[in-house]
Amino acid sequence: MRILLVGAGGVGGAFGAIAARRDFYEAIVVADYDLAKAERAAEADARFSAAQVDASSADAVAALCREHRITHVMNAVDPVFDMPVFEGALAAGADYLDMAMSLSRPHPETPYETPGVKLGDEQFAAAAQWEEAGRLALVGIGVEPGLSDVFARYAADHLFAEIDELGTRDGANLVVRDEDGHEIFAPSFSMWTTIEECLNPPIVWEDGAWHTTAPFSEPEVFDFPEGIGPVECVNVEHEEVLLMPRWVECRRATFKYGLGEEMINVLRVLHTLGLDSTEKVRVKGVEVSPRDVVAAVLPDPATIGPRMTGKTCAGLWVTGTGKDADGNPTGPRSTYLYHVVANEWTMREYGHQCVVWQTAVNPVVALELLARGTWSGTGVLGPEAFDAVPFLELLTEYGSPWGIQEVSG
Amino acid sequence: MRILLVGAGGVGGAFGAIAARRDFYEAIVVADYDLAKAERAAEADARFSAAQVDASSADAVAALCREHRITHVMNAVDPVFDMPVFEGALAAGADYLDMAMSLSRPHPETPYETPGVKLGDEQFAAAAQWEEAGRLALVGIGVEPGLSDVFARYAADHLFAEIDELGTRDGANLVVRDEDGHEIFAPSFSMWTTIEECLNPPIVWEDGAWHTTAPFSEPEVFDFPEGIGPVECVNVEHEEVLLMPRWVECRRATFKYGLGEEMINVLRVLHTLGLDSTEKVRVKGVEVSPRDVVAAVLPDPATIGPRMTGKTCAGLWVTGTGKDADGNPTGPRSTYLYHVVANEWTMREYGHQCVVWQTAVNPVVALELLARGTWSGTGVLGPEAFDAVPFLELLTEYGSPWGIQEVSG
Numbered sequence: 001m002r003i004l005l006v007g008a009g010g011v012g013g014a015f016g017a018i019a020a021r022r023d024f025y026e027a028i029v030v031a032d033y034d035l036a037k038a039e040r041a042a043e044a045d046a047r048f049s050a051a052q053v054d055a056s057s058a059d060a061v062a063a064l065c066r067e068h069r070i071t072h073v074m075n076a077v078d079p080v081f082d083m084p085v086f087e088g089a090l091a092a093g094a095d096y097l098d099m100a101m102s103l104s105r106p107h108p109e110t111p112y113e114t115p116g117v118k119l120g121d122e123q124f125a126a127a128a129q130w131e132e133a134g135r136l137a138l139v140g141i142g143v144e145p146g147l148s149d150v151f152a153r154y155a156a157d158h159l160f161a162e163i164d165e166l167g168t169r170d171g172a173n174l175v176v177r178d179e180d181g182h183e184i185f186a187p188s189f190s191m192w193t194t195i196e197e198c199l200n201p202p203i204v205w206e207d208g209a210w211h212t213t214a215p216f217s218e219p220e221v222f223d224f225p226e227g228i229g230p231v232e233c234v235n236v237e238h239e240e241v242l243l244m245p246r247w248v249e250c251r252r253a254t255f256k257y258g259l260g261e262e263m264i265n266v267l268r269v270l271h272t273l274g275l276d277s278t279e280k281v282r283v284k285g286v287e288v289s290p291r292d293v294v295a296a297v298l299p300d301p302a303t304i305g306p307r308m309t310g311k312t313c314a315g316l317w318v319t320g321t322g323k324d325a326d327g328n329p330t331g332p333r334s335t336y337l338y339h340v341v342a343n344e345w346t347m348r349e350y351g352h353q354c355v356v357w358q359t360a361v362n363p364v365v366a367l368e369l370l371a372r373g374t375w376s377g378t379g380v381l382g383p384e385a386f387d388a389v390p391f392l393e394l395l396t397e398y399g400s401p402w403g404i405q406e407v408s409g
Numbered sequence: 410m411r412i413l414l415v416g417a418g419g420v421g422g423a424f425g426a427i428a429a430r431r432d433f434y435e436a437i438v439v440a441d442y443d444l445a446k447a448e449r450a451a452e453a454d455a456r457f458s459a460a461q462v463d464a465s466s467a468d469a470v471a472a473l474c475r476e477h478r479i480t481h482v483m484n485a486v487d488p489v490f491d492m493p494v495f496e497g498a499l500a501a502g503a504d505y506l507d508m509a510m511s512l513s514r515p516h517p518e519t520p521y522e523t524p525g526v527k528l529g530d531e532q533f534a535a536a537a538q539w540e541e542a543g544r545l546a547l548v549g550i551g552v553e554p555g556l557s558d559v560f561a562r563y564a565a566d567h568l569f570a571e572i573d574e575l576g577t578r579d580g581a582n583l584v585v586r587d588e589d590g591h592e593i594f595a596p597s598f599s600m601w602t603t604i605e606e607c608l609n610p611p612i613v614w615e616d617g618a619w620h621t622t623a624p625f626s627e628p629e630v631f632d633f634p635e636g637i638g639p640v641e642c643v644n645v646e647h648e649e650v651l652l653m654p655r656w657v658e659c660r661r662a663t664f665k666y667g668l669g670e671e672m673i674n675v676l677r678v679l680h681t682l683g684l685d686s687t688e689k690v691r692v693k694g695v696e697v698s699p700r701d702v703v704a705a706v707l708p709d710p711a712t713i714g715p716r717m718t719g720k721t722c723a724g725l726w727v728t729g730t731g732k733d734a735d736g737n738p739t740g741p742r743s744t745y746l747y748h749v750v751a752n753e754w755t756m757r758e759y760g761h762q763c764v765v766w767q768t769a770v771n772p773v774v775a776l777e778l779l780a781r782g783t784w785s786g787t788g789v790l791g792p793e794a795f796d797a798v799p800f801l802e803l804l805t806e807y808g809s810p811w812g813i814q815e816v817s818g
Contacts, residue, residue, distance in 0.1 A: 185681045269678040272594045274706040283705045286695040293702045296692045297683040 001025040001371045004070040004094070006055055006085050007077035008032040008041035010302050011099065011142070014352040014360035015076060018398070020045035022364065024371040029068045055081040061088025070094045072370070074363055078193075079103055083122055086137060090126070095135055095370070097363050099142030101239045104200060111201045112214045118203065119242050127380040137380045141366045142359040143314045143339065144170055144255075145239035146383055147395070147402075150362075151316035151337040152240075154388035156248045159335060161323035163250040168240045169336070171224040171231035171258025172312040174343060174354075176304050186299040187263070188308065188355040192291055195276045198259065198267050202235035205245045205253035212237075215271075216264055220256060224313045225405055226340045231258035240316075247384035250320075270294060305343065305353030312354050313340045317407060334407040341400060349399075358400075365394045410434040410780045413479040413503070415464055415494050416486035417441040417450040419711050420508065420551070423761040423769035424485060427807070429454035431773065433780040438477045464490040470497025479503045481779070483772055487602075488512055492531055495546060499535070504544055504779070506772050508551030510648045513609060520610050521623045527612065528651050536789040546789045550775045551768040552723045552748065553579055553664075554648035555792055556804070556811075559771075560725035560746040561649075563797035565657045568744060570732035572659040577649045578745070580633040580640035580667025581721040583752060583763075585713050595708040596672070597717065597764040601700055604685045607668065607676050611644035614654045614662035621646075624680075625673055629665060633722045634814055635749045640667035649725075656793035659729075679703060714752065714762030721763050722749045726816060743816040750809065758808075767809075774803045 001024065005012055008030050019028060028045070031053035032038035038050035051068075054060045055077045061084060065073060073089035075082065075098035082102045089096035101120035108116065123139055130137050140146055148168045156163060176186035187194055201212035216234040223230045238255035245253050259267070270276045275294055280287040315338030322333030339358065346357040366383070369375040375386045383391075392402055410433065414421055417439050425439060437454070440462035441447035447459035460477075463469045464486045470493060474482060482498035484491065484507035491511045498505035510529035517525065532548055539546050549555055557577045565572060585595035596603055610621035625643040632639045647664035654662050668676070679685045684703055689696040724747030731742030748767065755766040775792070778784040784795045792800075801811055 265674065266678050266682065269675050273675065273703065275684070275703065277706070281702070281705050283697050283701050286697055288692050288695055288697050288702065290702055290706050292692050293690070293697065293699055294682065294684065296690050297686070297699050 001072055001367065002068060002070050003028045003072045003074055003367065004061075004065055004068065005030045005074045005076060006053060006061065007075065008034075008037045009076065010352075010356040011359050012076035013041050014350065014356045015074065015364060016041045016044040016048065017350045017352055018357070018361050018364045019367075020048070022368060024368045027068070029064070029070065031064060056084050058084040058088040058091060061085050062091040065089065065092030065094050072097065072367060074367070075099070086123060086126070089137070090130060090133060090135060093133070093135065096137040097141050097366060098139055099146060099359060099363060101139050101145070101242070104237060106201050107212070112212055115203055115210050115212050118210065119237065119239050123380055131379040134378050136370075136377050138366060138370075139380060139382060140239045140243055141363050141383050143362055144168055145243055146359075146362040147314055147339055148240050148316045149243050149383035150388045150391050151402075152244045152248045152318070153384045153386070154392065155316065155318040155335065155337060157388065159322060160318060160333060161321045161327065161329040163248065163318060163320040165252040165254065165317070165319045166240070166244045166248065166250045167253075167317040167319070168238065168255045168315070169222045169224075169233055169258065169317050170256070170314050171222060171228055171233065172310060172355075173224075173228045173231075174308055174310040174312060176299070176308045178307070184299070185262070185266070186301070186304050188301055188304065188312075188353065190295070190301060191298050192295045194263075195267065195270065195291060195294070197238075198236055198257070199271060199276055200237040202237050202255070203241045204235065205241050205250070207251060210241070216268070218254075218256070222256065222258065222317070224258065225336070225338055225403060226311060226313070228311055228313050228340070232261050232264065233258045234264060243382035244384060247382060305347050308343045308353060311340050311342045312358060313338055314358060315339060335404060336407050337402065337404050339395075339400070339402045361395070361398060361400060365391060365398060368394060410480050410776065411478055412437045412481045412483055412776065413470075413474055413477060414439045414483045414485060415462060415470065416484065417443075417446045418485065419761075419765040420768050421485035422450050423759065423765045424483065424773060425450045425453040425457065426759045426761055427766070427770050427773045429457070431777060433777040436477070438473070438479065440473060465493050467493040467497040467500060470494050471500040474498065474501030474503050481506065481776060483776070484508070495532060495535070498546070499539060499542060499544060502542070502544065505546040506550050506775060507548055508555060508768060508772060510548050510554070510651070513646060515610055516621070521621055524612055524619050524621050527619065528646065528648050532789050540788040543787050545779075545786050547775060547779075548789060548791060549648045549652055550772050550792050552771055553577055554652055555768075555771040556723055556748055557649050557725045558652050558792035559797045559800050561653045561657045561727070562793045562795070563801065564725065564727040564744065564746060566797065568731060569727060569742060570730045570736070570738040572657065572727060572729040574661040574663065574726070574728045575649070575653045575657065575659045576662075576726040576728070577647065577664045577724070578631045578633075578642055578667065578726050579665070579723050580631060580637055580642065581719060581764075582637045582640075583717055583719040583721060585708070585717045587716070593708070594671070594675070595710070595713050597710055597713065597721075597762065599704070599710060600707050601704045603672075604676060604679065604700060604703070606647075607645055607666070608680060608685055609646040611646050611664070612650045613644065614650050614659070616660060619650070625677070627663075627665070631665070631667065631726070633667065634745070634747055634812060635720060635722070637720055637722050637749070641670050641673065642667045643673060652791035653793055656791060714756055717752045717762060720749050720751045721767060722747055723767060724748060744813060745816050746811065746813050748804075748809070748811045770804070770807060770809060774800060774807060777803060
């Protein structure tokens with residue numbers, strides 16, 4: 001296996017640090033628009049090399065694949081570049097993995113009721129081409145989407161006779177402090193992307209169809225495990241809702257993000273004032289996008305790791321009818337399958353903050369399963385299309401076990 | 410009387426429109442840094458002329474006074490220019506009026522406990538010079554400070570034997586709509602100034618001394634009259650707290666601004682994110698001050714008048730021991746003296762929105778009392794230094810009566 005890692009940002013860097021400890025591949029070429037960034041990430045291991053790439057060009061991606069005899073393209077750039085990287089891989093005859101699917105566009109008339117172009121639509125439209133070429137595009141194999149989707153398959157195969165809802169629930173108790181030890185407002189993910197994700201119309205799968213809602217809909221306090229505790233969660237547009245119902249039977253699929261009251265309030269205020277806008281405004285002789293200004297005044301998420309404490313949790317809350325080991329229905333069941341990572345641990349072990357580390361570990365596990373032949377397939381497939389058990393076993397072997405608990409009330 | 414109006418912005422424009430209907434003066438010279446703006450305001454009356462002025466230069470103000478044989482300088486520019494306009498008037502031998510006092514500077518070590526340089530300190534420091542010159546500087550004669558201070562003097566002279574608290578309370582139920590009729594977030598006053606005012610340490614007079622508090626302290630819901638109803642009010646730094654105790658005996662003086670929950674939340678979020686900062690940040694190759702960006706994305710307060718509905722209320726809540734007509738104590742009393750203006754009325758009658766109109770009407774009334782000789786004095790004086798009755802009578806004659814009601818609970 002020869003891997004092309006496109007993107008040496010937060011997640012790409014953590015991917016390199018995790019992959020450096022494994023021996024299932026021959027080489028990793030780390031490519032970034034910024035060659036110096038790629039070179040820094042490539043220092044992680046002797047099997048790594050660095051290259052410059054323009055991820056907006058499918059031709060450039062394909063050329064790089066051919067030059068380095070790439071077998072697997074690992075996409076770790078902004079999803080805005082999903083399609084050129086995806087197309088470049090196919091053109092060069094490589095398999096492809098990503099952690100976020102091609103972007104959505106809201107319905108022009110009824111954005112908060114009807115889906116427009118959905119997440120991943122452009123990628124699934126190319127499924128036949130991938131099948132014909134005998135190549136695999138494994139889409140959405142980060143932590144969410146990714147591990148959450150593996151949990152869905154596990155729940156369907158081993159825990160539930162019938163599933164009512166597959167509800168991804170993401171929450172954290174991360175705190176960032178300034179030099180003086182005071183808590184500060186510092187999102188652990190790009191504020192630009194958080195605004196984009198949270199103000200897009202959230203999507204829900206229900207009774208055989210997708211529909212959208214208004215931002216921040218259906219608020220719910222979910223009690224996260226391992227000391228994180230209750231966090232306010234709201235509907236957010238996310239890939240799981242598009243992926244899970246394609247392979248796992250369920251009446252409903254949702255994604256709720258534990259933004260917490262403060263972040264929800266901040267996003268609402270930014271939207272009310274128009275500070276979420278990406279259209280440039282004229283300010284005393286210069287032109288700027290208000291959203292860029294918001295991102296610029298906040299600490300860079302890449303730099304907050306050492307000043308952050310707490311844990312982040314990704315997981316799937318499944319409700320429905322449970323089953324016993326023989327597959328016989330056992331009555332109503334409500335179970336949360338989850339993965340918790342502590343920032344102190346990822347910083348100490350890998351030198352990367354927990355949110356990017358938790359995202360990056362999953363595609364490394366998936367690539368190792370593909371290298372072993374434990375996972376195989378062709379076409380455009382989500383993580384649900386593969387057996388969950390070997391994935392969860394290998395994740396535990398990586399030192400980062402998953403958990404399961406029954407949800408009461 | 411020959412008046413120099415410095416500043417043809419929102420309040421200056423309304424001042425001109427109100428003064429145009431009165432005959433107590435001979436001429437008004439409208440001066441602005443932007444001559445075109447001054448010329449537009451000067452169209453209101455044949456006795457008006459326009460001039461260009463740099464309000465940051467005391468010499469320029471004095472020269473303009475001499476050129477036009479000015480007797481009274483009416484300062485209607487940003488308080489950042491208070492001192493040069495104030496000094497220019499004295500240098501030219503003119504009397505002076507303003508609606509906001511010289512600026513404060515927070516205490517360097519304990520900003521939320523101890524006052525640093527207080528509002529008006531620089532002006533009061535020059536009081537002896539004004540007295541010696543036989544000239545009057547009537548400071549803080551807008552609506553708040555201004556009419557609120559007139560109410561304090563009225564309460565002490567006619568309603569109360571002993572005053573516990575002089576509590577200025579300002580609230581409104583103004584709503585601004587977009588072209589489609591949807592309510593929008595559009596402050597009726599400069600957002601830049603609102604941020605400045607609300608994030609400065611609020612000041613309180615108590616038991617013979619001034620102290621400061623943290624922003625948004627002592628939240629209280631005050632029930633405003635004439636259909637406005639309950640509004641959340643918080644301590645804000647304001648001139649009344651500095652003026653009233655100098656002339657009116659009271660145990661406590663406060664200013665609480667009915668910002669309402671939404672505006673308080675917006676200001677808190679802007680502060681948390683650092684978007685209130687006036688220091689420039691680098692954003693994709695350009696440099697901007699975040700606060701300027703916030704102001705730029707909101708509608709210009711000068712343009713919202715026609716799309717605004719509702720009323721604004723300025724007033725003074727006085728508590729203490731009441732007295733009868735003979736001056737004998739009558740027991741505990743709690744009274745709100747107030748002035749309510751409806752935006753529909755000011756737009757129809759004067760073509761100016763209610764918040765700026767309500768500010769501008771008071772200095773016109775004061776100048777008319779000075780022209781008649783009803784009010785006279787030398788030195789640096791607040792509105793409390795003069796008899797309140799003729800002021801309140803003349804305000805009513807202007808078509809804008811005040812009100813009084815007992816406060817229960």
